Amino acid sequence: MASVTLRRLSKVFDGGVQALHHLDLDVRDGELLVLLGPSGSGKTTVLRCIAGLEEPTTGEVVIGERVVTHDSPAERDVAMVFQSQALYPYLTVRENIAFPLEMRGLAHAQATRRVLETATRLGLQSVLDRLPSQLSEGERQRAALGRAIVRGPQVFLLDEPLARLDAPLRIELRAEVLALHRAIAATMIYVTHDQAEAMTMGQRIAVLHEGRLRQVGTPEEVYQRPADVHVARFFGTPGMNVLQGRGRAGDKGRVIEAGSLVIPVELSTYEGELQLGIRPEYVGLCAVDQGVGNVDVLVVEPLGSETLVHLNAGGQPLVARLPGFADVRVGTRVGVKVDRRRLYLFDAAGAPVA
Amino acid sequence: MSPRGWAASATAAAALAAALTLAVTHWIERRYERAFAFRIARTTAAYVAAVTPPPPPPPPVRRRGRIPRPQAPITPVPQSPASRTYHLPSLLTQARGLRTLPGWTTEVEVYYGTAPLVDATAPPLSPDDLLQLDSAGGRWREGSALVPLKDRDGREIVGAVAARPLRVPTGPLPGGLGFAFPAAVLAVVGAAVIAFRGRSLRSGGYVGAALLLAAASYLDLRAVARSSTDRWLTDTRRLLQEAATRLPPPRSRVSVSDLAALVQDAELVAGEPAESAPWRARVDGAPRAIVAVLIGSGRWVDLRTVPAEITTLRWLLLLLASALVGPLGILLLRWAERTPARKRRETAIAWGFLAPAGLHLLVFTLGPAALAIYLALPLANFRTIVHDPLTWLSMRSTGLYALYVPVSVVIALGAALLVHRYRVGWGGRLLRSALLLPYVTSVVAIALVWQLIDQAGTLGLGRSGWLSSPATALPALMLLALYAQLGGQTLVFLAGLERIPRVYVDAARVDGASAWRRFWRITLPLLRPLTWFVVLTGLLSAFQVFTIAFVLTQGGPRVLVQRAYQLAWGGGGGSGGSQAFGMASAFAILLCLALVVFSWPRLKLLGRYAQHA
């Protein structure tokens, strides 16, 4: 096993699109790091640079102690699981799993033993002689995992391996991947665009946005202390409300005006444009003129355990998450309460304000 | 790579190209010199044969024993009867006289049997040399051209004439390559200067140096070719003047036709007095090298021949190619230097994968195409072809024949629409198989069936012999072609129809469009590129039709390819000579040009079609 270090990694594609901007990232030995970001954020490019499928324009990739920036994929001793599984369709599961061993010239008897071990670990013994097209979706994904772990590489790269599965299977396999990680204590880099998956799986989460690394931290850190407005928006279901506003001195001290809301804030150093973040669970409703401002109810989504209420706060959208079934009518006007200790303030560029 | 190492490699590449170009120039010049040597040797042989009298009648004591031969062993003994061979002493005089001719530029040797006559101490020929001459007609031996000396009737070989060309210096420097060598030095030094001066390279400089080198080499080459013609004219002029005085009596005035027999690949016509030096002029539009010869008091003739330098242009391409090896090499070096190792590796691997197909295309397609152009030269071939009524006749019948294509495309489209509705079920599958039949069946077999139907009168039209009557053969051929192509074209359209997403048709249906409108507004526009593709490929193959016409219409309408085949291999199967191949190649090049002009969009279409498929 080995650590993975990216130093000032940049990638500019042939068309001139810059996919990565000076990325620095340390993945510790034996860690499961989740690389999270919306589609197009460059997370797959990071993975492909580590695998050697793309050559970075500038910067270095280090695996263990070795600089591998310009090595071929085969020389790096990394394994990758693809979203599409990428099994060889004309080979049986057994042959698929054996292929990397064969490529590395492992003796036949030894290879057979390792294939069998891997298949047993993943519960694939009964389908070893089937072709990929004869397997269920879950079995296919297990076979793809098997092909990755069978040769015991230094680093595992998983590129949204569960994105194509339906929900129950995804949850089942998520647990299996975690168990696998504990069992073989491997360094894993897991790419996903699903923040819930990231929260449940990662020891640490690295958040990418538009080719830049925004934050690296434990799930709690990235949720509670988002490094910028993008990270803040990305976590939670639904994500954080972000209102455009400005700070000014009001009648009773300093306030922030955002849409139809006027929220008193202890803010000594900053005046002008800023962004106000409130998680939906800290937004409450009350009678008109009783809160920090009045809003119109646009849509009500009762989900059973909770109710999402979409509001219009003076032209800016705001979502409130209320427990149980809330008695709110569409088209009415209501007041809004906010938990002032749970406010996040970002400047116009998205960086947090003290 | 360090800048110095890089510059050194660039210089080495330039030097290599220069050396290559010099070698190529030298090789081509030697070719011209050899050609000259063979020519003057032949002319000399003809001269010697013409001016040497037969041996005097043998003495009556002949039966008692043989007269000892004047020379040491001569093998093989000339077999000719006495009247056909030569009087040896006068042969000896004639041969030795050649060297003393004023202005004579070539070293010649005359062998009687295997024995040298001019320089008696020179080594004799081996019997094998003479035997090989017999079959080859002339060969290169030890730096000189050796041609047979026939007996007076021109039947048997009694000896040989050898000619060794002397190198003629060209350009400002002595010793040959007078232009090319300084240019090569200049090119290499120039490349070195550009390379060592710095890395902000101007490829233009290298290319300029290479072009200079090629041009200088060409000048050299042309000078050598020109001088080879001049020397032949000068030497032959001397021979003709000698011959005019020596041709055996009884005639008092030598006739021009007698002299013309000595110079078979040149013209000899009455002319005006002129200087002794050869000159160039156009005769009836064709370039000629001419020298004036005085063959009697006040009688002048012009000796005219095709100047060798007009054939040099075809070598310019080779010279350019070899001179450009340098800039290309430097370009490659620059590319390698600028490209990361990984990309270099990928490029090398890609070329490895391309190599088999690429080399094959080079050897069996591009090479032959270039050879075809070479064969087709000189341009006179094209002129002949253009003026040949058979060309236009075959063009006309092929053009008419090709008219079946639009018809078959329309029918094929209709058939495809019909079949498309029966995608599933055994009926559709059976029809598809039936459509495949004419596509996969041997073309000769289809042609035979049609001939059978035609001759046996199966269709009830009587035993018409449509295919053999000139008036109806072409329509009959078109009908057959339509039949043979229909299946394939239908299947292409079918494949196209299957690729049209159903949603388009469904949406139109929901909108209430009739089947007719759906075809015109949706199906046909979507199929348009494919239709053009089918029409163009159909026309292209129609213009190249050969097999069915060849099998069915012996003597009927000649189509283009048939005419080319006829030009090359005659009507039957006999092998043609280089003249025939030249004509046929010229014909094929004209056909090719016509095809390219007429179907240039096809490539684009094919490309676009392949992108979408």
Place this chain on the structure above:
Amino acid sequence: MLSTRKLGLGLLSVAVSAPFLYMVSVSLMGESELLRWPPPLLPQKPTFGNYAAALAALPYAKVFLNTAILAGCVMVGQVLTSAAAGYAFARMRFPGRDGIFAAFLATLMLPAMLLVIPRFLLVNAVGWVDTYPGLISTELVSVLGIVLMRQSFLMLPRDVEEAARLDGAGEWTLFWRVMLPLARPAVITLALLAFMDQWRNFLWPLIVTRSADMAVAEVALAQFHSTYSGNWPYQMAAAVLVTLPVWLVCLIGQRYLMQGWRITGAAVRL
């Protein structure tokens, strides 16, 4: 409406296959049957005598062997060269790729007749006239085959290729063990097309072979035609014999042939 269409379908089927049925029918007739008027469509007493006679007159085993050697070698050659070149064009990046591909396509414009003479001279110069190498060598690369293979390689997903790279496959292994099996349908299509094209090759064998020992199917059939020009049942029997292998191949590989049309278009050789 439906019935007219069905009628059209039926007519088309009959029209297309009639000459072939007639070919088989005549091949079973006695020699004099065709001389009657009107000429019969079906044999009175079917006989296989013509086949026996044609087999004896046409050196069928030799002709079959020659054609099979030609078609087989060319099939293997075209598949290998086209697959390799198509792979490079489709899956690799190198300078000049598109230009070279365009140059390859441009050679399609050269009419066969232009190449036949210099090719003949070339083959003659190496002394290959009337030999298998002479017959086969010029046909080993097909630009249309390269287009077909390039197209099918373009359509393959990148993932499997990359998975194989990570698994440690080298360039050759990648091509031979991964990409080529993935492109198997196109390979089979190309093989079938090459085989059938060569089985029906006429112009080149006509020019490059001389002796009866080297005759291939089409040339032999044309010669048979000029030898027995009056006797149609004979000729039809020979035609059926010569065509039979292609029909069988076509029957087996129909699915793949239909696929080949998607790219190669109508390349019927006439």
